[in-house]
Amino acid sequence: SYELTQPPSVSVSPGQTARITCSGDALAKKKYGYWYQQKSGQAPVLVIYEDNKRPSGIPERFSGAISGTMATLTISGAQVEDEADYYCYSKDSSENPLFGGGTKLTVL
């Protein structure tokens, strides 16, 4: 069964570039990577789909990339309002949805 591994936390200063990684075999099996942002006490919001596409309303500073077994969410010029938990998503070997463990992004 596949797993998606994320670092527990990432910290940057405002204006810096934040990079959050997600690694797992699922990502190398032609299964797309997705990213969700969850601010404290709120529902998750899709910020990246199909590896590198942004839904309408998501700022251009959010981008995604995938290489081999690793997906990366990049926030170029992170803002204080970007502080949140971020979850990567793909599918497991049974084609069931699979989330990474989440990464807490601190911007201060």
Next chain:
Amino acid sequence: QVQLVESGGGVVQPGGSLRLSCIASGFTFSNYGMHWVRQAPGKGLEWVAFIRFDGINEYYADSVEGRFTISRDDSTNTLYLQMNSVRAEDTAVYYCAKAPSGGFDYMDVWGRGTTVTVSS
């Protein structure tokens, strides 16, 4: 705009049952697949169940297979999750989420969630 509103959460005893509802608006509900996803206190996201747009296929996480049932009523734009034989580890916020298509796809819009607490 697309809106999903969950309800039906509460406190339930171990071994008991509960039915969650999710009312959808702002899109043609019958054209889209729908998910339930949960989040235990202080933990990450866990996918629970999915139903196709036509209700023909349902998919479940191993942790709930045989205990939970997902269903939909397109006449009222409502998604359901029937939870039976609940356990302490089912305690979580339960979110309904819409897929971007009728098939077994990712989640593009989420509701605000409803809280289920399993406790005696």
